[in-house]
Every structure is written in C-alpha cells, then in structure tokens.
Amino acid sequence: MKKALSLLLTLAVLLSAVSFSSAEETPKNRQADLLDLWDFGGESPVWVASVIPVSSGIVIAPAAVKDIPAEQLGVTDGVHAWEAAAVIPDERNRFTLVFFDEDTAYARYGAWEILPRGESLPAESCTVRYGDAAGSRINRGVLMAGEMIWQGQRCFLLSLTDEAPAGSPVLTQDGRLAGIVIAQWAEGINRVLMLPAEGIVEAVSGVAGLLAGLPEWSEAPQGLSVSLDKNRVTVDWHEMDMPDNPEGLPVYMVIVDTGNNYLNSFPAAGNTRSFTLLLTPGRFYVVGPVVSEDDQPDEVPVSYASFFVPQAEKLTDYGFTPVRTAIAEAPEDGLKQGGEPVPVTDVTEELLRSGRAYFYSHSTYSVTKDVDGISLLVTLTDPEGNNYRYESAWVYSPEYMAADIWYLPLKEMGLTAFLDADGYPAGVYEVAYYVDGRLADAFEFELK
Numbered sequence: 001m002k003k004a005l006s007l008l009l010t011l012a013v014l015l016s017a018v019s020f021s022s023a024e025e026t027p028k029n030r031q032a033d034l035l036d037l038w039d040f041g042g043e044s045p046v047w048v049a050s051v052i053p054v055s056s057g058i059v060i061a062p063a064a065v066k067d068i069p070a071e072q073l074g075v076t077d078g079v080h081a082w083e084a085a086a087v088i089p090d091e092r093n094r095f096t097l098v099f100f101d102e103d104t105a106y107a108r109y110g111a112w113e114i115l116p117r118g119e120s121l122p123a124e125s126c127t128v129r130y131g132d133a134a135g136s137r138i139n140r141g142v143l144m145a146g147e148m149i150w151q152g153q154r155c156f157l158l159s160l161t162d163e164a165p166a167g168s169p170v171l172t173q174d175g176r177l178a179g180i181v182i183a184q185w186a187e188g189i190n191r192v193l194m195l196p197a198e199g200i201v202e203a204v205s206g207v208a209g210l211l212a213g214l215p216e217w218s219e220a221p222q223g224l225s226v227s228l229d230k231n232r233v234t235v236d237w238h239e240m241d242m243p244d245n246p247e248g249l250p251v252y253m254v255i256v257d258t259g260n261n262y263l264n265s266f267p268a269a270g271n272t273r274s275f276t277l278l279l280t281p282g283r284f285y286v287v288g289p290v291v292s293e294d295d296q297p298d299e300v301p302v303s304y305a306s307f308f309v310p311q312a313e314k315l316t317d318y319g320f321t322p323v324r325t326a327i328a329e330a331p332e333d334g335l336k337q338g339g340e341p342v343p344v345t346d347v348t349e350e351l352l353r354s355g356r357a358y359f360y361s362h363s364t365y366s367v368t369k370d371v372d373g374i375s376l377l378v379t380l381t382d383p384e385g386n387n388y389r390y391e392s393a394w395v396y397s398p399e400y401m402a403a404d405i406w407y408l409p410l411k412e413m414g415l416t417a418f419l420d421a422d423g424y425p426a427g428v429y430e431v432a433y434y435v436d437g438r439l440a441d442a443f444e445f446e447l448k
Contacts, residue, residue: 230437383427
C-alpha cells in the first residue's frame with residue numbers, strides 16, 4: 001500500500017479551509033477536469049468511470065467502485081497512470097474515495113476548487129460533466145433544481161438536458177465544484193440527485209476521521225496476505241518476517257475495524273500463522289503485527305495491509321424470505337414452558353443490560369434435504385459506528401423451512417459486552433444477520 005494517509009488528513013483540513021476561502025486564492029490558469037479510473041485486473045484494462053480529482057492523490061468515484069479491489073485499479077490522466085492505494089466508500093455509501101501515490105504531477109488535469117460554504121448561485125448556471133472510455137468529456141445543462149432532504153442529508157433534485165451518470169461533478173460557470181451526482185431519480189426523465197459541496201466536505205472529512213488514528217500508509221509487510229470470500233476473511237503470515245523485537249516480547253497480529261474504538265488481536269509468533277474471521281460487510285479494515293507485553297494490545301500496527309469487505313448482496317438461496325427479525329423478550333412464564341420470545345417495539349437500555357433481550361429471527365425457504373456447513377454472522381452497530389459481531393453456523397432444514405424461528409440472548413452472543421461496560425450511546429442501533437456472506441435481514445431500533 002502506498003503512502004497516502006498524510007494526504008487524506010491534510011485534505012480534511014484543506015477542505016474546511018476551502019469552504020471559507022476566496023476564489024482569488026486559486027490560480028486562474030490551473031487546468032481542472034476529470035481523471036479516469038481503469039480496472040487492470042483482467043487480461044486487458046477495462047475503463048470503470050471518469051472520476052473527480054479533489055486533492056493531490058485523491059479522487060471521488062461512483063459508489064460501485066468500492067467493490068473492486070484496490071490492487072486492480074489505476075488512475076490515469078491520459079498520459080500517466082497511478083496504482084490505487086486504497087478504495088474507501090463514504091459512510092453513507094453515496095460515493096467512493098480512491099487514494100493513490102501521485103509521484104508525478106498530472107499532465108492534463110488538476111483538482112477543482114470546491115464552492116465555498118454559504119455561497120449560492122442559480123442552478124441553471126451550472127453544468128454536469130462526465131466522461132467515457134474514449135476520453136470524451138460531455139456537458140449537460142441544468143434546467144431546474146429543487147432543494148430537498150434525502151436520508152437526512154440536504155440535497156438537490158436536478159432536471160438535466162440529457163442523461164448523466166452517478167459520480168458526475170456539477171460545476172459552476174467559473175469551474176468550481178458545486179456538487180456531485182449521487183443517484184438517478186426514478187420519476188421523470190434525466191432527473192438526478194446532487195449532493196452539494198458542503199456534503200462532499202463532510203463526507204471526505206468523515207473518512208479522514210475514521211483513519212485519524214492510523215500511522216501513515218506504507219507498503220504492507222512482505223509475506224502478509226489477506227484473502228476474501230464474501231465476508232470470510234483469511235489473514236496469513238507464514239512467509240512474513242517477524243518485526244524487530246530486541247526485548248523478546250510477544251508479537252500479535254492486530255486487526256482494526258477503522259470504525260471501531262476497540263481492536264482484535266491474535267498471537268502471531270507461534271506455530272499458528274493464520275486466522276479466519278467473518279467480518280461485517282461494508283467496512284474498511286487494516287491488519288498488521290504489533291509487539292506488546294500486553295496480551296490484549298491497544299496499539300494499531302505501524303505497517304499493515306488494508307482491505308474493504310464489500311457490501312453484501314441480499315440472500316435469495318432456496319427462496320429464502322425473511323418474515324420477522326427483531327429484538328425480543330422472554331415471556332413471563334419463561335422459555336422452559338415452551339414459550340417463544342416476544343418481539344418488542346420499544347427497546348430500553350434496561351432490557352439490553354438485563355439479559356432478557358434476545359435476537360429473534362423468523363424466515364422461510366424451500367429445501368428437500370439438510371444443507372449445512374454454512375456460516376452465520378450476526379452484527380450490532382451502535383450509533384457511534386462501533387460494530388460488534390457474533391459467528392455461528394447455519395443449516396437449511398426441510399423440518400423447519402415453513403417457519404424457521406430461532407433466537408439467542410444478546411448477552412450469550414457477546415453483542416452487548418462492550419456496551420454494558422462502557423455505556424449505551426443515544427441514537428439509532430442497527431442489527432443485521434448474514435448467511436454465507438449474504439444479507440438475510442436487518443432492522444434498526446432506537447433506545448427508549
């Protein structure tokens with residue numbers, strides 16, 4: 001992995017500064033236009049999308065790019081090509097940030113200045129620009145625009161003179177970045193949803209915040225490999241030399257979910273030189289060695305490999321259909337009497353702490369014989385973005401397929417252990433479960 005974290009953290013500061021700077025600070029003769037993203041993972045390169053340069057070594061790409069491994073991607077300006085160092089979606093999955101080590105200046109294009117916060121202008125004076133695999137650059141006019149709130153975010157609904165894909169920049173007459181197209185609007189023709197400039201600043205700064213605790217990126221330790229099969233991740237370091245350790249302290253392999261405030265670690269210097277975990281889809285991780293006298297290291301690795309677990313597809317195997325997934329409470333006469341947990345609408349902290357709270361699932365499917373050997377992952381994400389996981393196994397069975405109802409205490413699953421100790425933050429919690437790496441069902445609750 002290339003050195004890029006310092007660029008990212010600098011960008012968060014620069015974007016905030018840009019929001020309040022004057023246009024005169026930007027050189028008028030600077031070239032600014034789209035770059036291109038290519039997938040070099042096959043026999044021949046495949047053009048992926050035109051992308052928006054927002055700073056040295058960082059571009060904004062469409063949301064779908066997050067599912068392409070960083071090692072396959074390259075950013076080009078028509079003359080130079082740079083390997084992608086990391087591919088990270090913003091927290092709401094509206095677009096993807098691609099980072100690369102820019103060892104030579106762009107031959108053709110620089111980054112656009114972002115429209116300062118609070119500056120308004122008629123939408124009809126803007127253009128939407130995008131590119132194609134041939135290197136063409138195409139402009140679309142804006143006919144009308146209306147402000148709206150979408151998924152809790154201030155956005156604009158634009159009507160264009162012709163179609164334009166997600167990931168296209170919306171530009172002012174003097175070439176400043178006023179927003180980015182994040183979605184096609186289902187109703188009407190050539191209507192798109194635009195995230196304005198302040199939303200871009202917020203999203204990019206949010207990613208910077210996720211990575212603020214990590215050392216600068218560098219090449220991953222030689223011999224350390226990470227392989228993914230859906231959400232099953234295997235880390236192997238059989239061929240890796242252990243870090244310098246003159247004091248002879250234990251070495252651990254530490255895995256960091258960059259959204260969490262806690263770490264997972266495994267002894268690294270013994271006969272076991274690999275581990276496999278079910279990780280939560282849609283999250284960015286790093287893993288590397290740490291020398292520590294503590295059997296639960298609280299330090300992030302100085303050198304590490306990074307990877308993104310792609311968002312999971314919906315579970316459709318054997319006609320799987322979720323009926324109800326919820327937090328439930330044991331009936332008053334107890335489970336021993338044959339009763340089932342009762343799903344609750346109002347989830348309280350007292351219920352979660354008491355041990356009476358259950359994860360409850362009811363689904364249907366169709367099979368002719370038992371199908372086993374399948375992974376199950378249940379996750380709980382708190383309002384601060386910390387993600388807690390529980391691994392188990394799944395079996396499809398003809399005996400239960402008409403009404404496969406199962407439940408487990410959250411405490412038995414360990415999903416609330418950290419929250420019981422540190423406290424439950426206010427806000428919305430999300431619970432999801434994945435079968436063979438596919439999303440079976442998810443729901444949200446807010447503590448009452």
